Amino acid sequence: MPTRQEQKEQRRQEIMYAALDLFVKRGYAATKIADIAKAASMSVGLLFHYFESKEKLYEELVKMGLQGTAYPGAQKCEHAIDFFVQFAEQLFTYMRQQPYVAKMFVLMADAQRSEGTPEHIREIAMQVNTIEQFVPIVEWGQKEGSIKQGDALALSSAFWCSIQGIAEQYAAHPDMGLPDAQWIVDIVRAK
Amino acid sequence: MPTRQEQKEQRRQEIMYAALDLFVKRGYAATKIADIAKAASMSVGLLFHYFESKEKLYEELVKMGLQGTAYPGAQKCEHAIDFFVQFAEQLFTYMRQQPYVAKMFVLMADAQRSEGTPEHIREIAMQVNTIEQFVPIVEWGQKEGSIKQGDALALSSAFWCSIQGIAEQYAAHPDMGLPDAQWIVDIVRAK
DNA sequence: AAAAATATTGAATATAAATTCAATGAACAA
DNA sequence: TTGTTCATTGAATTTATATTCAATATTTTT
Numbered sequence: 001m002p003t004r005q006e007q008k009e010q011r012r013q014e015i016m017y018a019a020l021d022l023f024v025k026r027g028y029a030a031t032k033i034a035d036i037a038k039a040a041s042m043s044v045g046l047l048f049h050y051f052e053s054k055e056k057l058y059e060e061l062v063k064m065g066l067q068g069t070a071y072p073g074a075q076k077c078e079h080a081i082d083f084f085v086q087f088a089e090q091l092f093t094y095m096r097q098q099p100y101v102a103k104m105f106v107l108m109a110d111a112q113r114s115e116g117t118p119e120h121i122r123e124i125a126m127q128v129n130t131i132e133q134f135v136p137i138v139e140w141g142q143k144e145g146s147i148k149q150g151d152a153l154a155l156s157s158a159f160w161c162s163i164q165g166i167a168e169q170y171a172a173h174p175d176m177g178l179p180d181a182q183w184i185v186d187i188v189r190a191k
Numbered sequence: 192m193p194t195r196q197e198q199k200e201q202r203r204q205e206i207m208y209a210a211l212d213l214f215v216k217r218g219y220a221a222t223k224i225a226d227i228a229k230a231a232s233m234s235v236g237l238l239f240h241y242f243e244s245k246e247k248l249y250e251e252l253v254k255m256g257l258q259g260t261a262y263p264g265a266q267k268c269e270h271a272i273d274f275f276v277q278f279a280e281q282l283f284t285y286m287r288q289q290p291y292v293a294k295m296f297v298l299m300a301d302a303q304r305s306e307g308t309p310e311h312i313r314e315i316a317m318q319v320n321t322i323e324q325f326v327p328i329v330e331w332g333q334k335e336g337s338i339k340q341g342d343a344l345a346l347s348s349a350f351w352c353s354i355q356g357i358a359e360q361y362a363a364h365p366d367m368g369l370p371d372a373q374w375i376v377d378i379v380r381a382k
Numbered sequence: 383a384a385a386a387a388t389a390t391t392g393a394a395t396a397t398a399a400a401t402t403c404a405a406t407g408a409a410c411a412a
Numbered sequence: 413t414t415g416t417t418c419a420t421t422g423a424a425t426t427t428a429t430a431t432t433c434a435a436t437a438t439t440t441t442t
Contacts, residue, residue: 004409004418011419029221030307033400043421048401113363116221150371158357158370162378165356166349172304179349180341186377187353195388195439202389224430234391239431389438395431402425410417 012050014040016064017100019057024103024171028058029116055118058111062124065108068101080141081189084134088163088181095170096178105167131160138188148190159187203241205231207255208291210248215294215362219249220307246309249302253315256299259292271332272380275325279354279372286361286369293362300355322351329379339381350378 018039022031033054037047051057077083095102111117111125134156141147148155162184170178209230213222224245228238242248268274286293302308302316325347332338339346353375361369 007419026305026307027218027220029218030305032398044401045403045422046420049419052401054400113359114217114221116217148374150374154368154370155374157360157367158374161356161360162353162375163356165352165354165359168304168356169348169352176348177345179345183339183341183346183349183378184353186380186382187374189377191377191382198389223428235431236392236433237390240389243431245430383442385440385442387438387440389436391436392433393435394433397430398428400425400427403423404421405423406419406421408417408419410415412413412415 008050011042011046015042015047015050015057016061020061020100020103020107023058023061023110024106027110028114055121058118059121059124061104061107062111062121065104065111066124066127068104079146080137080144081146081185083137083141084147084159084185084188085182088185091163092178092181095167099174102167102171102174105164106171109164109167131156134159141188141190146190147188155188159184162187199241202233202237206233206238206241206248207252211252211291211294211298214249214252214301215297218301219305246312249309250312250315252295252298253302253312256295256302257315257318259295270337271328271335272337272376274328274332275338275350275376275379276373279376282354283369283372286358290365293358293365296355296358297362300358322347325350332379332381337381338379346379350375353378 015036019031019036022035022039033047034044036057037044040047051060077086091101095105108125108128111121112128117125131153135152138147138152138155142149142152166179166184169176206227210222210227213226213230224238225235227248228235231238242251268277282292286296299316299319302312303319308316322344326343329338329343329346333340333343357370357375360367
């Protein structure tokens with residue numbers, strides 16, 4: 001028998017996962033509190049007992065996304081290209097194992113990109129560094145010969161956006177599966 | 192001096208472009224009629240003089256997207272890979288030349304994917320054939336040796352989703368530019 | 383120029399969705 | 413056991429936004 005504290009935490013989790021799923025499938029604005037409540041099998045009133053507003057719930061989700069998203073560093077790679085391989089394979093593995101990883105990935109991107117996002121939430125979402133983190137690694141790989149030539153930021157961006165697009169597809173239709181990570185890494189790989 | 196018919200058509204266009212821009216930047220649900228009206232420099236009432244509802248406006252946009260999206264066929268390519276090169280380069284060229292191409296691209300994908308889309312609109316959006324159209328070309332290229340091996344549908348999907356992700360980024364931040372089309376084609380290219 | 387048709391506006395209304403709340407039930411502490 | 417606190421509900425309220433409308437201005441037709 002779980003303590004009341006645990007129960008409470010459990011409830012909050014349920015709400016958050018239900019909201020994450022719907023926010024990703026329909027978008028934040030299109031998702032009704034009533035739908036989230038239904039998905040979490042509870043009344044609207046109870047949902048508000050746990051979260052003071054829809055926006056606050058969104059904020060909590062984005063904060064959770066910020067935590068969970070500790071991407072693997074460029075540990076012990078002989079070649080720069082190996083970093084990208086590791087990165088993509090690890091990410092895809094997580095996504096396959098835990099559906100919420102893919103969803104969170106999409107949620108964070110949305111929060112960053114959409115003009116509809118309340119400013120203070122966008123700021124939180126912006127804290128995940130994304131494209132920029134790849135630039136130095138691309139540059140290293142270009143010197144070294146394992147990464148193709150070209151504007152390093154543009155290459156990083158192409159890689160990242162592709163993963164983004166794939167994550168969106170996967171979040172919406174997990175049944176379709178994820179591609180071979182190597183295929184995507186070929187975007188940056190030297191010929 | 193334009194005729195009234197032309198004026199009317201002009202007005203409708205203005206509204207549609209304003210709506211396209213906002214739908215893409217914020218999402219359909221998050222976009223307020225009042226915002227569209229302001230972006231199109233007209234009153235809310237006038238907007239309703241031209242479109243009977245927000246949903247109808249959305250529908251018209253999706254129909255427009257269906258028209259405009261006559262993708263180039265696999266004309267006269269010696270190798271399958273050339274088709275993908277042509278396709279990506281042509282698409283990127285259009286996107287660079289006409290901002291609305293990238294926006295429309297994103298709108299259509301959203302309309303297809305989002306659960307929030309009214310069913311009859313989704314059906315219209317679904318008529319653009321996307322991933323499936325690539326499968327036979329991938330298969331041809333695999334026999335031929337110009338496309339890498341692996342599940343043809345998965346490969347097609349990876350290619351398409353990547354372009355999708357890049358288009359989304361570009362629609363939101365056109366200033367960042369588009370990558371070299373060849374980089375993306377490398378997803379499917381045989382080594 | 384007068385009449386008719388169309389364009390345009392913004393405030394009024396209707397609708398939809400978020401948020402509150404008073405009431406009830408269940409668990410806990412005494 | 414009994415009182416107290418927390419969980420839970422759904423209907424009532426508030427707020428946000430789509431939609432309507434009556435009034436006015438402009439253009440076209442006769």
